[in-house]
Amino acid sequence: MRPALSVRGFTKTYDGGFTAVDGLDLDVPDGSFFGLLGPNGAGKTTLIGAVCNLVRPTAGEIEVFGHPHDARNARRLVGLAEQDINLDRFLTVSEVLIYHAGFFGMARRRAKGRAEELMDVFDLTSKAKVRPTALSGGMRRRLLLARALMHEPRLLILDEPTAGVDVELRSELWEYTRKLHAAGTTILLTTHYLEEAEALCEEIALIRGGRIIARDSADGLRARYGADDIAGVYLQAMSDAAGDDRGAAR
Amino acid sequence: MSVSDVTTLPDPDAPFVEDRRGLLWLCEREVVRFLKLWMQTLIAPVMSSLLFIVVFGLALGDTIADVDGVPYKQFIVPGLVVQAILTAAYSNNSSTVFQARSDRFINDVLSSPLRWWEVNIGLAIGGVVRGLLTGILLLVLGVAITGVGVERPLVLIVATVLVLIAFAQLGVIAGIYANSWDFMAFVTSLVILPLSFLGGIFYSVDRLPGAWEVVSHVNPIFYLVQAFRIGFVGHGDVSTWLALLVLVALAAGLSAWCAWLFRTGHRLKP
Ligand SMILES: Nc1ncnc2c1ncn2[C@@H]1O[C@H](COP(=O)(O)OP(=O)(O)O)[C@@H](O)[C@H]1O
Ligand SMILES: [Mg+2]
Numbered sequence: 001m002r003p004a005l006s007v008r009g010f011t012k013t014y015d016g017g018f019t020a021v022d023g024l025d026l027d028v029p030d031g032s033f034f035g036l037l038g039p040n041g042a043g044k045t046t047l048i049g050a051v052c053n054l055v056r057p058t059a060g061e062i063e064v065f066g067h068p069h070d071a072r073n074a075r076r077l078v079g080l081a082e083q084d085i086n087l088d089r090f091l092t093v094s095e096v097l098i099y100h101a102g103f104f105g106m107a108r109r110r111a112k113g114r115a116e117e118l119m120d121v122f123d124l125t126s127k128a129k130v131r132p133t134a135l136s137g138g139m140r141r142r143l144l145l146a147r148a149l150m151h152e153p154r155l156l157i158l159d160e161p162t163a164g165v166d167v168e169l170r171s172e173l174w175e176y177t178r179k180l181h182a183a184g185t186t187i188l189l190t191t192h193y194l195e196e197a198e199a200l201c202e203e204i205a206l207i208r209g210g211r212i213i214a215r216d217s218a219d220g221l222r223a224r225y226g227a228d229d230i231a232g233v234y235l236q237a238m239s240d241a242a243g244d245d246r247g248a249a250r
Numbered sequence: 251m252s253v254s255d256v257t258t259l260p261d262p263d264a265p266f267v268e269d270r271r272g273l274l275w276l277c278e279r280e281v282v283r284f285l286k287l288w289m290q291t292l293i294a295p296v297m298s299s300l301l302f303i304v305v306f307g308l309a310l311g312d313t314i315a316d317v318d319g320v321p322y323k324q325f326i327v328p329g330l331v332v333q334a335i336l337t338a339a340y341s342n343n344s345s346t347v348f349q350a351r352s353d354r355f356i357n358d359v360l361s362s363p364l365r366w367w368e369v370n371i372g373l374a375i376g377g378v379v380r381g382l383l384t385g386i387l388l389l390v391l392g393v394a395i396t397g398v399g400v401e402r403p404l405v406l407i408v409a410t411v412l413v414l415i416a417f418a419q420l421g422v423i424a425g426i427y428a429n430s431w432d433f434m435a436f437v438t439s440l441v442i443l444p445l446s447f448l449g450g451i452f453y454s455v456d457r458l459p460g461a462w463e464v465v466s467h468v469n470p471i472f473y474l475v476q477a478f479r480i481g482f483v484g485h486g487d488v489s490t491w492l493a494l495l496v497l498v499a500l501a502a503g504l505s506a507w508c509a510w511l512f513r514t515g516h517r518l519k520p
Contacts, residue, residue: 052361065262072266072363086354102275103362105268117256183257
């Protein structure tokens with residue numbers, strides 16, 4: 001079956017000349033819960049930016065359900081909740097949701113209806129008329145997720161959704177993502193919390209220094225590295241990769 | 251309700267259809283943004299232009315001789331109107347774009363199915379509408395207070411359209427290049443404002459000593475003021491064609507620059 005996301009030879013060299021991602025290949029199967037795991041600066045956000053038309057690839061091809069990633073057909077299939085909260089401070093909570101759906105071509109009545117549904121699901125109904133700047137951190141995270149879901153994406157990309165959030169919100173977010181996955185949504189999640197990948201992801205790619213150093217099902221990885229859990233896999237793979245780097249440097 | 255109750259999966263191969271144009275939604279957002287703050291974005295600038303008309307035109311106007319047969323209070327109206335329009339268009343768009351960039355909610359638009367030129371138009375439209383409303387308000391008040399006429403309405407309409415396009419685009423460009431709010435304030439107070447005051451709003455450049463007259467002619471805003479003055483009182487310091495030609499060149503050049511920024515993603519996307 002055609003993958004939800006297919007990346008071939010993706011390279012990104014930023015303006016300063018720094019190559020953040022180098023010749024990366026990745027397939028995310030349709031319907032999977034896919035974890036992209038790696039330390040800070042590994043290139044996760046860069047890759048996601050390229051998929052979502054926010055970073056200009058230096059080289060490589062990216063397809064979303066078989067469509068070139070920058071085609072409108074691809075764009076409307078992807079929902080993105082970015083790592084850093086980026087909400088329009090001039091709009092109210094319900095307007096944030098409605099306009100977002102609008103950019104995806106939704107009719108007003110439907111956008112309003114869907115915004116109400118999602119505010120209900122994410123416990124934001126009482127804040128419908130409030131500006132995002134007046135929300136608590138947890139509410140902003142939930143709004144970010146609700147916004148990403150407004151246009152009914154088939155591929156949902158969550159970039160470190162739980163970085164810096166409290167335990168309660170984290171378990172809430174896990175609950176939401178599990179249900180979305182159960183309903184058929186493909187989820188690409190980046191994280192550097194190993195227990196999060198362990199708890200949620202069926203397939204995992206480990207990324208370091210802009211390269212994929214391992215990619216398999218969670219079980220496959222545990223077997224390959226002879227580890228009990230993903231934490232063990234991660235540490236082993238990272239230290240192998242560090243060894244390779246030193247070898248290359250020599 | 252649970253999130254799985256409200257999840258439906260789109261067919262990845264179904265053609266993309268918009269029930270309501272995304273472009274319309276973006277335009278709406280940009281217009282709503284300044285209308286929510288209409289006291290600051292419309293009334294305040296109109297009031298300050300009006301102060302100039304009252305102080306310079308009505309209070310001092312009688313002590314100042316007619317300029318080219320036009321009473322002074324009427325002479326200053328066209329320049330003040332165009333200055334208000336261009337400032338509104340420029341400042342609206344530079345701040346909306348810079349805010350969207352610095353808070354990164356512009357990503358919400360850039361990652362949507364909107365085409366690059368739709369994003370360009372959508373982000374520019376707020377300034378166009380705000381400039382237009384500002385211009386209409388001032389026109390009505392200026393005519394009512396000073397009795398100035400509109401001798402050549404067609405010239406005024408064409409000039410208004412061109413000024414709106416040029417400065418709406420300039421605002422977007424500034425918002426894309428800006429790195430700080432300071433930079434934006436710098437452009438407004440040290441470029442736009444001096445150029446418009448030196449552009450002959452309050453005087454005819456014929457009266458300036460030689461060198462200053464030459465300097466005036468390289469100031470693009472001078473031609474905007476002339477075009478508006480021709481529209482209102484029927485004549486200016488340069489020919490109608492020259493004034494409009496400069497406006498066309500300005501609007502076309504700035505639009506091309508802006509289009510290039512959106513098409514390539516230069517500065518918008520790393
Ligand atoms: N806009 C940018 N300009 C220059 N370098 C960048 C930019 N964005 C990210 N980088 C660099 O690229 C590398 C990868 O960053 P990122 O993709 O954000 O990693 P991650 O999301 O895995 O933490 C880092 O070294 C970062 O400093
Ligand atoms: Mg990141």
